[in-house]
Amino acid sequence: MLALKSIGGIYDDVETLATNWVPSVDITNKINTALANLRGSENRHIVNRTVAGMQRAQDAINADLTKLQQRMKRYEGLISVPEEREAYGKFKEKLSSYMLLHDKLVALSLAGNKDEAADLLTSDMRMVYDEMDTQADKFRDVNVSGRCHVVRLIPDKAFADELTQLRR
Numbered sequence: 001m002l003a004l005k006s007i008g009g010i011y012d013d014v015e016t017l018a019t020n021w022v023p024s025v026d027i028t029n030k031i032n033t034a035l036a037n038l039r040g041s042e043n044r045h046i047v048n049r050t051v052a053g054m055q056r057a058q059d060a061i062n063a064d065l066t067k068l069q070q071r072m073k074r075y076e077g078l079i080s081v082p083e084e085r086e087a088y089g090k091f092k093e094k095l096s097s098y099m100l101l102h103d104k105l106v107a108l109s110l111a112g113n114k115d116e117a118a119d120l121l122t123s124d125m126r127m128v129y130d131e132m133d134t135q136a137d138k139f140r141d142v143n144v145s146g147r148c149h150v151v152r153l154i155p156d157k158a159f160a161d162e163l164t165q166l167r168r
Contacts, residue, residue: 027071028139030067031068031071035133035136038061038064042057043121044057046118079139084142087136091132091135091139098128098129101120105120
């Protein structure tokens with residue numbers, strides 16, 4: 001009976017890992033990847049001089065933004081602690097600011113103002129991107145920390161359960 005109770009406690013911890021922490025770590029990494037891909041696509045928009053090249057870059061931007069939105073929506077359902085929710089809220093604020101600059105960048109690029117678009121990408125947009133990335137790191141780190149904490153608890157919890165049973 002003692003072994004079954006210990007296994008039950010371990011199962012609860014493993015289930016927490018499988019249903020919250022591991023998916024959260026995975027999706028936060030995918031959010032960071034989507035952001036990096038967006039930056040690359042924005043850069044390709046600027047360096048392309050032809051209408052067809054800029055359209056390919058715009059198609060890539062649209063795909064990047066769709067992936068980012070899908071991943072963010074999935075992640076929102078996994079947020080589990082206030083610190084994570086706060087960092088994610090700040091991330092979304094920075095993303096809104098970034099997207100305003102993004103729209104300006106695309107307009108400049110389409111108008112042929114490639115140098116001005118490049119300057120925007122490497123100055124103001126870079127600063128907002130770094131701030132956004134800092135927040136993304138925070139909510140990802142909360143999940144990595146939570147996962148590590150649960151993993152460390154699994155043997156301890158089983159042992160504590162056994163001790164509790166022995167004391168009864």
